[in-house]
Amino acid sequence: MISFLFKMILKYDTIIYEDDGMRKLFDKMYKEDCEGFYKILKNNLKKEKKMFVVTANPETFMMSEKDEDLKNMLEDDETTLVPDGIGVVKAGRSIKYDIKMRITGIDIAYKLLEYGNELKKSIYLFGSKQEVLDMMKDVLDKNYPNLKIAGMTNGYVKDKDKEYKKISKLNPDIVLVALGIPAQEKLIYKHLKEFKKGIFVGVGGSFDVISGSKKRAPKFFIKCNLEWLYRIVKEPSRLKRFYNSNIKFLHVVRKYK
Numbered sequence: 001m002i003s004f005l006f007k008m009i010l011k012y013d014t015i016i017y018e019d020d021g022m023r024k025l026f027d028k029m030y031k032e033d034c035e036g037f038y039k040i041l042k043n044n045l046k047k048e049k050k051m052f053v054v055t056a057n058p059e060t061f062m063m064s065e066k067d068e069d070l071k072n073m074l075e076d077d078e079t080t081l082v083p084d085g086i087g088v089v090k091a092g093r094s095i096k097y098d099i100k101m102r103i104t105g106i107d108i109a110y111k112l113l114e115y116g117n118e119l120k121k122s123i124y125l126f127g128s129k130q131e132v133l134d135m136m137k138d139v140l141d142k143n144y145p146n147l148k149i150a151g152m153t154n155g156y157v158k159d160k161d162k163e164y165k166k167i168s169k170l171n172p173d174i175v176l177v178a179l180g181i182p183a184q185e186k187l188i189y190k191h192l193k194e195f196k197k198g199i200f201v202g203v204g205g206s207f208d209v210i211s212g213s214k215k216r217a218p219k220f221f222i223k224c225n226l227e228w229l230y231r232i233v234k235e236p237s238r239l240k241r242f243y244n245s246n247i248k249f250l251h252v253v254r255k256y257k
């Protein structure tokens with residue numbers, strides 16, 4: 001009975017991909033292991049090759065079906081898609097894409113801090129609360145002393161566009177934006193052409209964790225691909241978001257098979 005009700009809700013509530021949108025995204029998605037991706041990242045950072053990384057999770061897929069701008073952005077050759085979230089990895093595999101593993105925004109952020117420090121590059125942090133950014137500064141100064149902080153702006157400023165536009169003049173090597181999906185990706189994409197170089201990534205709640213203001217899931221959860229469960233238990237308000245993205249997404253993928 002519960003299962004029947006659940007199916008009916010999903011049926012009513014889920015948009016069905018009209019075209020091959022989902023396959024297009026899986027076609028262009030990075031599918032190899034994370035080490036290979038980190039090499040590309042480091043190489044581009046070294047060579048000052050501009051790169052915009054979107055860490056795609058089920059929420060990204062679901063939103064893009066209702067949001068034409070987001071969809072165009074994801075399909076654009078300028079954006080590099082990586083599979084963030086076990087839902088995307090499993091969904092891809094179920095429709096015959098050989099996706100090796102998930103590559104998360106926070107792991108990419110940590111790698112960029114490491115490479116930026118090693119290569120003596122500069123970074124701009126945009127988004128999250130001011131107190132989190134203050135803590136980020138302490139962490140970066142302590143653990144990544146050769147990484148130059150080009151600037152920081154919290155994500156609660158009145159006019160994000162106006163503030164973000166100023167960053168291009170500073171010419172940073174790395175720009176991490178923590179505003180949540182899709183605001184962070186849209187902001188990066190809108191201004192991408194104004195920058196000559198830079199690795200750009202929307203990193204969601206990563207500053208909260210890197211700064212030490214929030215705890216990442218224990219290793220066991222990460223290893224077992226249960227990080228999502230930990231986040232829901234810690235913040236039950238995430239449950240609705242989880243339903244609206246992951247559960248509906250799996251339903252959509254089933255229709256694709």
Ligand code: UDP
Nearest residue numbers: 127128129155156178179180181204205208
């Ligand atoms: N945030 C922000 N400005 C806003 C809304 C959100 O700076 O107007 C920040 C928020 O403080 C948090 C991040 O955006 O640091 C989003 O985190 P969330 O955990 O929702 O992202 P997820 O990792 O789930 O994508």
